[in-house]
Amino acid sequence: MKIIFCSRRISQLTYLAANLLSSYDLNLSFKQQYALLKKEQDFFPGTLQWIKEDKQGNQIYALGLNRSKKIILQALMGYSFIFQRQEGFLVFDLWRFENSYLKCSWSFKRLGAISVAEKLNELGLKKAFPVLKKEIQHLREWLS
């Protein structure tokens, strides 16, 4: 199965979700999970990027979105129908886990204040972590 995590552009939130999904040990603390994250990689909206394979062989992808989220998702659905690839696709929206820390982090990053942005990003991920972990746990159960 192909699991597509969508979020604003492709942020560490996506990688965190992918790690949680593919991790053998879900009991790792936020600090331990955060240490495993790659340096943030930004992509343009619309980019579909392979991240990793989970332990059940599911392929995990990231999809960058922007304000035109609905249009991009409609297009994804349409292309999967046109090319008859609609089976085995699961889209998981991470947008709802974004909080004000993560949003501010983006703004600071744009302004070039990288260290402030990184700190805010860490705080944002920490805040989103418990709910995200719970949701990914449900996803794991559903997938198995």
Place this chain on the structure above:
Amino acid sequence: MTIIYCCYGGAHSSVLACAIHLNLLPQARRPTIKEILKLPGFDRMPRELIGFPVYFGTDNKGNKIYYQGMGRAAKAVKRLLQSFMAIEGIPQQEVYLKDTLKYINSLVRIGGFLSRRLGIVFAGRLLVALGLILAYPRFLQAVNEIKKEIGIA
């Protein structure tokens, strides 16, 4: 092969291009307002479906013709198509994406806004149809070039 004509709302210029491609409109003269208004899918795309490619028909060489609205996300959607094809192993030459927005004029823009955004459908459609009639030779040329390129003209 899959041919996708795209524009902003997927309601006017891309539908016209599809119709020209499938020979639903005359080659030797400009179409009438009635002929344009009668096109399937013309001025029909609901806002919430923008982004979804809609099947229009199949040409005599078996190419499937779609029209698609991309709203303000044209760049992102084009990028999505490219990365989707790369991931799924679909060869680049299998898909032809043509943006028809550059062939329209102000009448089409104003009419489209009136009809799709403000809900003034009757006046909006007439303006769009009139605008498309004026821009028709450009559309004809563009679509015929594509047909030549893919070997069906």
